[in-house]
Amino acid sequence: DADVTQTPRNRITKTGKRIMLECSQTKGHDRMYWYRQDPGLGLRLIYYSFDVKDINKGEISDGYSVSRQAQAKFSLSLESAIPNQTALYFCATRGKEREVTGELFFGEGSRLTVL
């Protein structure tokens, strides 16, 4: 089983619908991240969390919200999806001891298409 699991892996939805992408991890890491990846662009950080009570906006948080339900779970929501949110979304984790060396462990990705 993967250490970082994302659900769903693929989702097609319509403009205006609410969508939730879920991430769970078994690595015991306290730091969790949500990124989106678009063709021709680098990974862009949406939100990150250093523990259950700590939520921080990344560079492209508009139109997204997150919830850190437990140390192992970090969910990303699109309250009202729009077509330019069509992208590949990755959840990632990092242990506190890796803060400087930066090694991230990624989930398998969630491909979202908004029609």
Add this chain to the structure above:
Amino acid sequence: GQNIDQPTEMTATEGAIVQINCTYQTSGFNGLFWYQQHAGEAPTFLSYNVLDGLEEKGRFSSFLSRSKGYSYLLLKELQMKDSASYLCAAMDSNYQLIWGAGTKLIIKP
């Protein structure tokens, strides 16, 4: 602003050597990272450099020059399975990663 530049695509031959370059501009610097990403899969960590010089890890090596804002990833004895995108990322003063768009490496027999 913060910026990472790397070539969009490169082609190389199986068994050969290829060098993928990356230049960066960040607010502060806490290291340069390389990740490998096969099509449709998650990125996986390859290397981390924070001091100038070459770090060798098997067939892969990574080089950093902090004064030039430059890094490269060197892949030797290329294998077909090395066909992937290679992502360069620099860590800024807030320990956030700034990612390049990735270099798609195509290996031909």
